[in-house]
Amino acid sequence: MGSVAEFDHPYVPRDLKLPGFVPNSLPTYIIVGVYLSASLLVITAVWIGSGRIQKISKLDRTLMCWWIFTGLTHMILEGYFVFTPDFYKKTTPVYLAEVWKEYSKGDSRYAARHSGVVSIEGVTAVLEGPFCLLTLYAIAAKKSYRYVIQLAISLGQLYGTIVYFLTSYLEGDNFAASWIYYYAYYVFANSFWIVIPTAISVHCWKKICAAIQDQDQKKTKIR
Amino acid sequence: MGSVAEFDHPYVPRDLKLPGFVPNSLPTYIIVGVYLSASLLVITAVWIGSGRIQKISKLDRTLMCWWIFTGLTHMILEGYFVFTPDFYKKTTPVYLAEVWKEYSKGDSRYAARHSGVVSIEGVTAVLEGPFCLLTLYAIAAKKSYRYVIQLAISLGQLYGTIVYFLTSYLEGDNFAASWIYYYAYYVFANSFWIVIPTAISVHCWKKICAAIQDQDQKKTKIR
Numbered sequence: 001m002g003s004v005a006e007f008d009h010p011y012v013p014r015d016l017k018l019p020g021f022v023p024n025s026l027p028t029y030i031i032v033g034v035y036l037s038a039s040l041l042v043i044t045a046v047w048i049g050s051g052r053i054q055k056i057s058k059l060d061r062t063l064m065c066w067w068i069f070t071g072l073t074h075m076i077l078e079g080y081f082v083f084t085p086d087f088y089k090k091t092t093p094v095y096l097a098e099v100w101k102e103y104s105k106g107d108s109r110y111a112a113r114h115s116g117v118v119s120i121e122g123v124t125a126v127l128e129g130p131f132c133l134l135t136l137y138a139i140a141a142k143k144s145y146r147y148v149i150q151l152a153i154s155l156g157q158l159y160g161t162i163v164y165f166l167t168s169y170l171e172g173d174n175f176a177a178s179w180i181y182y183y184a185y186y187v188f189a190n191s192f193w194i195v196i197p198t199a200i201s202v203h204c205w206k207k208i209c210a211a212i213q214d215q216d217q218k219k220t221k222i223r
Numbered sequence: 224m225g226s227v228a229e230f231d232h233p234y235v236p237r238d239l240k241l242p243g244f245v246p247n248s249l250p251t252y253i254i255v256g257v258y259l260s261a262s263l264l265v266i267t268a269v270w271i272g273s274g275r276i277q278k279i280s281k282l283d284r285t286l287m288c289w290w291i292f293t294g295l296t297h298m299i300l301e302g303y304f305v306f307t308p309d310f311y312k313k314t315t316p317v318y319l320a321e322v323w324k325e326y327s328k329g330d331s332r333y334a335a336r337h338s339g340v341v342s343i344e345g346v347t348a349v350l351e352g353p354f355c356l357l358t359l360y361a362i363a364a365k366k367s368y369r370y371v372i373q374l375a376i377s378l379g380q381l382y383g384t385i386v387y388f389l390t391s392y393l394e395g396d397n398f399a400a401s402w403i404y405y406y407a408y409y410v411f412a413n414s415f416w417i418v419i420p421t422a423i424s425v426h427c428w429k430k431i432c433a434a435i436q437d438q439d440q441k442k443t444k445i446r
Contacts, residue, residue: 115390116342116386118393119389119390145428145431148428148432155382156382159383163339163342166341166342167342170342209368209371210367211435212367212368212369212434214438215434
């Protein structure tokens with residue numbers, strides 16, 4: 001073994017140097033299963049809890065489920081990545097380190113600590129994460145900023161995901177261990193943060209425009 | 224000369240390889256002067272032109288001046304950079320190539336074609352630039368989307384500038400040829416795209432919340 005073992009990681013490009021790398025100790029179905037189960041649990045709790053709010057629409061309850069899911073993903077999963085540069089060296093099965101060792105098979109820039117990825121994840125975890133939780137409250141309490149905060153975070157998520165894909169494209173798009181990881185992790189998992197933020201942005205954009213138009217017409221009538 | 228001349232550029236880090244580099248042919252005061260004069264000309268034209276719009280506030284006229292300035296900067300200056308990877312090789316004094324040869328003294332990642340910088344500039348030039356011009360029309364015609372579009376672009380500019388600074392910080396923040404270029408180009412010039420988008424975001428956020436609150440109260444009264 002010796003110095004050869006040091007580079008014995010499953011990631012692409014193969015010449016990526018990760019001294020001290022320790023392979024995943026949990027199998028893929030456990031890593032993905034825990035994330036999906038925990039998410040489902042939290043989403044179910046918010047769906048049931050939000051049902052007790054008076055005069056709340058099913059759309060708003062669905063949005064609350066999205067915001068808790070994406071907010072906790074940003075703060076816990078992505079937050080751990082941002083503040084743990086050496087996650088790939090963890091020897092004991094720390095679940096969050098397992099997540100990023102696994103995801104790096106779809107995009108090795110996570111293990112390689114790519115500056116663009118770390119910057120985007122930093123903004124997402126530190127700024128957007130907490131604001132997602134505030135959004136949950138804003139929708140539940142029908143705060144006047146409920147649409148504008150949803151639009152702001154959604155546009156941030158879109159911007160981040162676009163730059164995330166663009167930087168990879170500009171550097172040759174060769175960071176996945178196989179086409180399965182490429183499509184499952186890099187393309188499919190991230191596509192949720194393109195499709196859903198786009199839909200929410202359009203929804204909030206329309207709501208805001210309608211309210212401004214109402215106000216403009218009211219002012220015209222007063223004159 | 225020979226192969227040594229190939230790396231004879233004024234940028235930092237010194238080991239940056241730019242084969243075929245041709246130094247600036249225009250002096251700094253011409254490069255900066257043309258940008259400031261052209262901007263002043265366009266701003267003056269929009270200020271005068273917007274004065275002919277009925278019942279428009281001075282604040283909205285000021286905003287229109289900002290949007291034409293930032294929009295043309297995005298589309299022309301940053302657009303040229305995005306689509307001209309070899310700007311540093313230009314032998315004849317192409318003004319826009321001169322701009323980026325000069326600015327690279329404050330941040331050599333432009334000459335080095337850093338993927339984070341190119342991605343952010345791509346989004347800025349191709350998406351945000353044209354939307355800035357649409358904003359000009361939205362304000363002039365009092366369109367109901369005038370606040371939400373200003374907020375969307377401003378948040379995009381903020382996101383881009385934050386990631387622009389973060390990527391440099393994470394890579395050691397050593398891309399300026401001297402502290403003068405660092406503060407004049409990298410810090411001072413970019414600070415406008417932190418301060419002004421923040422102010423506009425706050426302004427639009429408040430306007431939108433007020434309109435939503437109005438609508439919420441109206442609905443409560445009807446019930």
